Amino acid sequence: MMRFLLPLAAFIVLVGFLAVGLNLKPREVPSPLIGKPAPVFQSQSLHEPERILASKDNLGKVWLLNVWASWCVSCREEHPLLVELAKSGIVPIYGLNYKDKRDLALQWLSQYGDPYTVSVVDPEGRIGIDYGVYGVPETYVIDKNGVIRHKQIGPVTVESLEKKILPLIKELQG
Amino acid sequence: MIPELGNFALILALLLAVTQGTLPIIGAAHGIHSWIALARPVVQGQFVFLAIAFGCLAYSFVSNDFSVLNVARNSNSELPIQYRIAASWGSHEGSLLLWVFMLSAWSVAVSVFSRHLPDEMVARVLGVMGLVSVGFILFLLVTSNPFDRLFPAALEGSDLNPLLQDPGMVIHPPMLYMGYVGFSVAFAFAIAALISGQMDAAWARWSRPWTTVAWVFLTIGIMLGSWWAYYELGWGGWWFWDPVENASFLPWLVGTALVHSLAVTEKRGSFKSWTVLLAICAFSLSLLGTFLVRSGVLTSVHAFATDPARGVFILAFLVIVIGSSLLLFAWRAPKVGLGGKFDLVSRESMLLANNLLLMVAAGSVLLGTLYPLIMDSLDLGKISVGPPYFEAVFVPLMTPAIFLMGLGPLARWKQASLPELMLRLRWAFGVSVITALLMPFVMGEWKPLVSFGLLLAFWIIATIFVSIRQRLHNSGQGGLFTKLARQSRSYYSMHLAHLGIAIFIIGVTLVNGYETEKDVRMEIGSTVTMGGYTFRFNGASPVSGPNYQAMRGDIDVLRNGEKIRVMQPEKRTYNASGMAMTEPAIDTGLLRDLYVAMGEPLENGAWVVRVYHKPFVDWIWFGCLLMAFGGILAVTDRRYRLKIHSKHVETAAVADGKRVANNNTGLATGGRKA
Numbered sequence: 001m002m003r004f005l006l007p008l009a010a011f012i013v014l015v016g017f018l019a020v021g022l023n024l025k026p027r028e029v030p031s032p033l034i035g036k037p038a039p040v041f042q043s044q045s046l047h048e049p050e051r052i053l054a055s056k057d058n059l060g061k062v063w064l065l066n067v068w069a070s071w072c073v074s075c076r077e078e079h080p081l082l083v084e085l086a087k088s089g090i091v092p093i094y095g096l097n098y099k100d101k102r103d104l105a106l107q108w109l110s111q112y113g114d115p116y117t118v119s120v121v122d123p124e125g126r127i128g129i130d131y132g133v134y135g136v137p138e139t140y141v142i143d144k145n146g147v148i149r150h151k152q153i154g155p156v157t158v159e160s161l162e163k164k165i166l167p168l169i170k171e172l173q174g
Numbered sequence: 175m176i177p178e179l180g181n182f183a184l185i186l187a188l189l190l191a192v193t194q195g196t197l198p199i200i201g202a203a204h205g206i207h208s209w210i211a212l213a214r215p216v217v218q219g220q221f222v223f224l225a226i227a228f229g230c231l232a233y234s235f236v237s238n239d240f241s242v243l244n245v246a247r248n249s250n251s252e253l254p255i256q257y258r259i260a261a262s263w264g265s266h267e268g269s270l271l272l273w274v275f276m277l278s279a280w281s282v283a284v285s286v287f288s289r290h291l292p293d294e295m296v297a298r299v300l301g302v303m304g305l306v307s308v309g310f311i312l313f314l315l316v317t318s319n320p321f322d323r324l325f326p327a328a329l330e331g332s333d334l335n336p337l338l339q340d341p342g343m344v345i346h347p348p349m350l351y352m353g354y355v356g357f358s359v360a361f362a363f364a365i366a367a368l369i370s371g372q373m374d375a376a377w378a379r380w381s382r383p384w385t386t387v388a389w390v391f392l393t394i395g396i397m398l399g400s401w402w403a404y405y406e407l408g409w410g411g412w413w414f415w416d417p418v419e420n421a422s423f424l425p426w427l428v429g430t431a432l433v434h435s436l437a438v439t440e441k442r443g444s445f446k447s448w449t450v451l452l453a454i455c456a457f458s459l460s461l462l463g464t465f466l467v468r469s470g471v472l473t474s475v476h477a478f479a480t481d482p483a484r485g486v487f488i489l490a491f492l493v494i495v496i497g498s499s500l501l502l503f504a505w506r507a508p509k510v511g512l513g514g515k516f517d518l519v520s521r522e523s524m525l526l527a528n529n530l531l532l533m534v535a536a537g538s539v540l541l542g543t544l545y546p547l548i549m550d551s552l553d554l555g556k557i558s559v560g561p562p563y564f565e566a567v568f569v570p571l572m573t574p575a576i577f578l579m580g581l582g583p584l585a586r587w588k589q590a591s592l593p594e595l596m597l598r599l600r601w602a603f604g605v606s607v608i609t610a611l612l613m614p615f616v617m618g619e620w621k622p623l624v625s626f627g628l629l630l631a632f633w634i635i636a637t638i639f640v641s642i643r644q645r646l647h648n649s650g651q652g653g654l655f656t657k658l659a660r661q662s663r664s665y666y667s668m669h670l671a672h673l674g675i676a677i678f679i680i681g682v683t684l685v686n687g688y689e690t691e692k693d694v695r696m697e698i699g700s701t702v703t704m705g706g707y708t709f710r711f712n713g714a715s716p717v718s719g720p721n722y723q724a725m726r727g728d729i730d731v732l733r734n735g736e737k738i739r740v741m742q743p744e745k746r747t748y749n750a751s752g753m754a755m756t757e758p759a760i761d762t763g764l765l766r767d768l769y770v771a772m773g774e775p776l777e778n779g780a781w782v783v784r785v786y787h788k789p790f791v792d793w794i795w796f797g798c799l800l801m802a803f804g805g806i807l808a809v810t811d812r813r814y815r816l817k818i819h820s821k822h823v824e825t826a827a828v829a830d831g832k833r834v835a836n837n838n839t840g841l842a843t844g845g846r847k848a
Contacts, residue, residue, distance in 0.1 A: 004447070004503060004504040004507050004508055005504045007451060007454075007455075007500050007503065007504075008497070008500035008501055008503075008504055011458075011496055011497065011500055012497075014544075015489065015492070015493055015497075017544065017547060017548050017551050018465070018489055018492075018547070019489060020551035021547040021550065021551055022485045022486060022489065069752070071332045071333070071750050071751055071752065072332065073243075073246060073247045073328070073332050099751075099752035100752065107329075125752070
């Protein structure tokens with residue numbers, strides 16, 4: 001009887017690990033950029049292509065960089081939250097329009113609302129590479145000295161906003 | 175409207191699955207004939223509703239209904255029609271629907287091709303499959319409904335992942351799922367046998383063809399996946415030991431062990447509880463694969479969008495299905511008893527050793543796959559386990575298995591003599607050693623690992639020759655062809671599948687030993703030479719596909735100064751997702767592949783181009799095909815076809831015998847009722 005129980009015992013151990021594993025997030029490799037200066041970029045604004053924006057213009061304030069695209073369905077999930085956050089005026093949100101087409105992106109913003117102070121375009125994804133973007137949406141919290149303090153992978157949720165992002169912004173704005 | 179119909183059909187299928195999973199099993203336990211008789215019609219009804227549900231999903235994709243979330247995420251109006259259909263199983267939700275649909279197709283097949291089996295047995299088998307189906311349909315409806323709507327509807331879909339827009343990807347998942355799901359039949363037979371306590375040669379004979387068919391599908395599915403990775407990913411590799419690849423390889427290893435163990439149980443009545451355990455393991459690993467892919471516990475190129483609620487659901491489902499089966503096993507298997515005795519040197523012992531090696535190999539692959547998860551669970555850091563581990567563990571384990579593969583078919587059942595075997599095989603051994611030592615010189619350079627790999631392959635081929643010669647020698651009078659025709663298909667099927675392994679090993683060995691790869695900067699008009707071929711780059715020009723823009727390179731291949739073909743690799747950018755894809759050009763040949771992929775563009779029309787010369791690489795997939803053909807041949811063996819004609823006589827005899835047996839053990843139907 002005992003040896004016939006061995007497969008079951010092995011399975012129980014396996015289930016234990018799988019259960020613990022469910023609560024881990026292997027995808028969230030800690031970003032090496034946290035605590036480092038945000039990579040410098042300079043690019044066209046989405047709305048006014050002749051206007052060039054540089055990341056150093058934001059020195060001295062706490063800001064969010066949200067990577068989005070019109071082709072990204074998960075972006076729609078977080079979008080209402082971002083619109084609300086922008087209305088509250090707590091923190092300016094800058095958009096990084098990632099590997100997108102200008103007309104589609106503008107149409108998308110007019111349909112769902114535009115929470116962004118400014119959106120800069122990154123049609124080739126070059127800025128994305130500097131920031132280590134590997135999925136859209138991603139959101140970075142950047143402090144007054146231009147240092148990345150937090151990176152949210154995947155859509156911003158009510159929970160992540162209330163528990164992590166907003167308290168961090170308050171602290172940084174000090 | 176159509177998506178709601180699909181949803182409704184899915185709910186009806188769930189209700190039928192609940193009926194299928196309960197009444198027939200209870201009916202079989204208490205001898206209620208009307209409940210037992212319910213099994214077949216309910217199975218067929220469930221199939222009809224799942225077919226409707228699947229049809230509704232496919233329709234939503236074909237008609238570009240972007241008000242369905244699943245369609246909006248995985249399709250696009252520019253997507254060609256064949257990929258829109260394939261997109262119905264490209265997502266997590268859709269592929270699960272395909273999974274249950276196939277489960278129900280297998281159940282219908284069992285209900286149709288089981289007329290010769292006792293009704294109670296069929297009721298139990300279909301009942302177990304019904305319970306599995308309940309779990310999966312619930313999972314669909316509760317956590318991953320493919321018919322969820324999106325309000326407001328999207329204007330355009332975000333497109334199917336470009337990696338999946340490929341003919342190979344259209345058929346790879348269905349094949350693989352047919353294999354995974356097919357093991358549910360062997361599993362259901364095993365559970366039915368544990369419940370009824372009846373486990374004999376007849377039981378093994380029933381489950382054997384089902385297991386073989388599932389194994390064939392899985393083999394083809396894995397082969398297609400590997401081939402797809404080779405020509406689509408653009409790095410020329412064919413196997414990456416990625417967690418999801420491993421998830422399909424694990425049931426294959428255990429399934430291979432099961433196919434062999436069933437042979438022993440059928441022929442000799444031995445290994446019964448071992449066979450049952452393997453049947454449970456094979457299907458459990460199929461389920462575990464589903465869990466690993468969809469719960470997000472591991473990172474993989476294949477991973478679907480993950481959601482913790484899904485992970486919890488599948489884990490609970492795994493615990494119920496696998497836990498209760500193993501519990502049932504621990505409770506009932508000790509009573510199964512041992513089969514025929516056998517000596518230390520016999521065909522049985524060699525098959526058992528092979529089985530153990532396959533299981534240990536499966537165990538080490540499983541360990542390597544889960545190791546990152548285990549380390550992370552114990553808070554020992556994030557690590558990843560790569561090909562070096564798997565190769566270091568897998569090859570040494572398979573070496574003795576392949577050696578035994580040559581010996582086994584020549585050894586006698588029950589008792590064999592080692593000196594006699596050695597005497598019979600000395601030529602085979604000598605020939606394979608000499609050929610393996612000399613062959614690498616033909617290829618241009620002697621390498622120990624190549625020689626070793628070839629030794630294994632030639633050993634298999636040589637022992638197949640010895641076995642057939644001996645078999646013909648012992649099969650009476652007649653000419654060569656009469657004698658050849660006299661052998662059973664199952665005999666040839668075994669050798670064909672083994673030959674497939676040999677061909678596979680030759681392919682792997684030679685491509686690993688002699689492939690050449692060059693990453694070169696090519697100006698317009700410049701050339702690069704490799705393996706006797708000269709590649710001349712004529713520049714790249716823009717082309718546009720239905721839903722992508724591409725730069726197409728134009729490369730002439732020259733041999734001895736003569737142009738033999740033009741290769742046109744592409745670098746594509748898909749419109750909707752903006753994803754870049756490398757579409758290599760491959761010139762396939764019996765002895766080598768030429769493989770060209772576009773890298774990055776440089777100034778003045780120059781490009782970085784990757785050129786590979788891959789000797790014998792197609793033998794890898796050809797070997798897999800031979801294994802699959804072997805399996806198909808085995809299923810068409812005479813004894814399965816004959817059974818259909820003489821089924822009435824046999825059914826009566828088996829059923830009578832079974833009832834007596836059951837009464838004696840007092841375990842089932844009549845016994846319990848009395």
